[in-house]
Amino acid sequence: MTRRLPAAERGLVVALDRGNPERPLEPELEEFEALARAAGVAIAGRVVQRRRAPDASTLIGSGKAREVAEAVRDLNADVVLVLDDMRPRQRKSLERVIQVPIVDRTMVILDVFARHARSREGKLQVELAQLRYRQSNLIGVGADLSRLGGGIGTRGPGETKLETDRRRIAQRISALRSRLDAVRRRRATQRSENRREPLIALVGYTNVGKSSLLNALAHSDAFVADQPFATLDPTVRRVYLAPQRYVRVVDTVGFITDLPKDLVAAFRATLEELSEADLLVHVTDASSADRERQERAVEALLHSLGLDQKPRLLVLNKIDAMNIGASRDPRALAVSARTGAGLDALRAALLAYDAMPV
Ligand SMILES: Nc1nc2c(ncn2[C@@H]2O[C@H](COP(=O)(O)OP(=O)(O)OP(=O)(O)O)[C@@H](O)[C@H]2O)c(=O)[nH]1
Ligand SMILES: [Mg+2]
Known part of the structure; x- marks a missing residue:
């Protein structure tokens, strides 16, 4: 029950710059804007507040909040997109000053997922994640349950309604859980009928080209797009290596820095399928200046899923789009899903793993 949102809302992006040299703001801000665009928002402007620590009551400080409110009017924005996580109290005080809906990074990611979910399981998982997030952050939903699943621009109702919402959210969550269980039991049976050949899982940051690589290897046409989270549902293809x-x-679904925990929880079954793989192929994007940060995020998520011990190929x-002069990782096999470069070497490497026990 996910909802398509009206296109081209105008969003004003707000972020805190904590001045942490270990974690520069720019790549995360750019990624956030790409997520927002994938959720159908046009970026009208940015307001960055420099401060070491968030303000306890308004996140960005009350003076800055008024500045944001003014920018909203000047730029004619419909929504404010906040990169940082907010406590319910911070969200509330911001909402008092800023007269348009306030949406945080988790909500943006959930919204992109909601737009891209295709399978029944994918849709149930996204709705579950959205409800859990609203529940734990005291964000209300519209009166009509059928409108659940709204994201960008969905505004919370007043206090009293929130109480009734909470009860209905809890009911809906348990209904979703049992429907998901049923879908999964059915799939587990289907899976067990089909497991003679080794299973190789492509994992990696979102938008690095996992689906493109699958298509290049399998001569297939899984959905590819230059936007985050184009793929949500696991797609399996049979790939020929040798006679x-x-x-x-x-x-499967791509990873991202600080993947919201409610999403990880809701997508746990999808992610756990990775544990059935005989080999994980960690795909990275040679053309991205942000590659190291992305690799670390993937490693962290694999660790949290208990998949450290799986055989791994980087x-x-x-590489067709790689900057000349950029250093290649000697551990990695260099390929281009677009030009086909390196794919024979990749097939040979997979063939070597194919000797492993199933
Ligand atoms: N230049 C270049 N672009 C590529 C290559 N492989 C993929 N792309 C582009 O990168 C973008 C993302 O590709 P996808 O295959 O959708 O990436 P993904 O990792 O499956 O992304 P998500 O499913 O969104 O996590 C698309 O615009 C592709 O055309 C490549 O080898 N070279
Ligand atoms: Mg994909």
């Missing part, structure tokens, strides 16, 4: 040697390659994709 009589086939593997199954699964392409693949550097998009």
Whole structure:
């Protein structure tokens, strides 16, 4: 029950710059804007507040909040997009000053997921994540349950309604859980009928080219797009390596820094399928200046899923678009899903793993 949102809302982006040299703001801000665009928002402007620590009551400080309110009017923005996590209290005080809906990073990511979910399981998982997030952050929903699943621009109701909402959210959450269980039981049966060939999982940051690589290997046409989270549902294809040697390659949801915990929880079943893989192929984007940060985020998530011990192959994709002079990771196999460069070497490497026990 996910809802498509009206296109081209105008968003004003707000972020705190904590001046932490270990974690520069710019790449995260750019990523946030790409997420917002994938959620159908046009970026009208940015307000960055420099301060070491967030203000306890308004996140950005009350003076800055008034400045944001003014910028909203000047730029004719419909929504304020806040990069940082907010406490319910900070959100409330900001809402008093800023007269348009306030949406945080988690809500933006949930919204992109809601737009891109295709399968029944994917949709149920996204709705579950949205409700859990609203529940734990005391964000209300519209009176009509059928409108649940709204994201960008969904405004919370007043206090009293929030109480009734909470009860209905709790009911809806348990209904979703049992429907998801049913879908999963059905899928587990289907899966067990189909497991002779080794399973190789493509994992990696969102938008690095996992689906493109799957298509290049399998001559298939899984959905590819230059935006985050184009893929949500696991797609399995049979890939030919050599005479009589086939593997199954699964392409699944991409990772991102600080993937919201409610999403990880809701997508746990999807992510746990990675544990059935015989080999994880970690795909990275050679053309991205942000590659190291992305790799660290993927490693962190694999760790939290208990997948550290899986055999792993590092693949550097998009070498056709790599800056001349940029250093190549000697551990990685360099390929281009677009030009086909390096794919024979990749098949050979997979063939070597194909000898492993199933
Ligand atoms: N230049 C270049 N672009 C590529 C290559 N592989 C993929 N791309 C582009 O990168 C973008 C993302 O590709 P996808 O295959 O959708 O990436 P993904 O990792 O599946 O992304 P999500 O499913 O959104 O996590 C698309 O615009 C692709 O055309 C490559 O080898 N070279
Ligand atoms: Mg994809």
